[in-house]
Amino acid sequence: MNASKHAICALHEVPDGGGHEAAPAILVLRRGDEAWAYRNVCPHFSIPLNYEPDAFWTYGGGLLMCAHHSAMFRFEDGECIDGPCLGARLERVAIRIEDGRVVIDDESIT
Numbered sequence: 001m002n003a004s005k006h007a008i009c010a011l012h013e014v015p016d017g018g019g020h021e022a023a024p025a026i027l028v029l030r031r032g033d034e035a036w037a038y039r040n041v042c043p044h045f046s047i048p049l050n051y052e053p054d055a056f057w058t059y060g061g062g063l064l065m066c067a068h069h070s071a072m073f074r075f076e077d078g079e080c081i082d083g084p085c086l087g088a089r090l091e092r093v094a095i096r097i098e099d100g101r102v103v104i105d106d107e108s109i110t
C-alpha cells in the first residue's frame with residue numbers, strides 16, 4: 001500500500017542556498033536542484049530555528065544558522081557542526097522533487 005503524498009511547495013519558492021517554511025513546522029533547504037527538509041525545531045532548546053516568519057539565516061549555500069544561539073547545521077544531513085549543540089541533528093523529513101515540486105508523504109507531517 002502506498003502512502004498518500006502531496007506537494008508542500010514548488011522548488012523555486014525555496015531560495016537557492018536558503019530556506020523556506022513550506023508547511024507548518026517544516027523547513028525546506030535548497031541548493032540548486034537539491035533540497036532537504038527538516039522539522040523546524042532546534043535540538044538545542046527545542047524551539048523554531050527562526051524568529052521571524054519564513055526568515056532563515058544561511059551561509060555559503062550549505063549551512064543553516066539557528067537564530068537564537070547560532071548553532072550551525074549542514075544542509076545535507078542536518079548535523080550541527082558548530083555551536084551549543086555540536087553533534088546533534090535536525091529531525092529529517094523525507095521529501096522528493098517531482099516535476100519541480102517538493103513532495104512529502106502525508107504521514108510525515110502529522
Ligand code: FES
Nearest residue numbers: 042044066069071
Ligand atoms: S535554540 Fe538553537 S542554538 Fe540555541
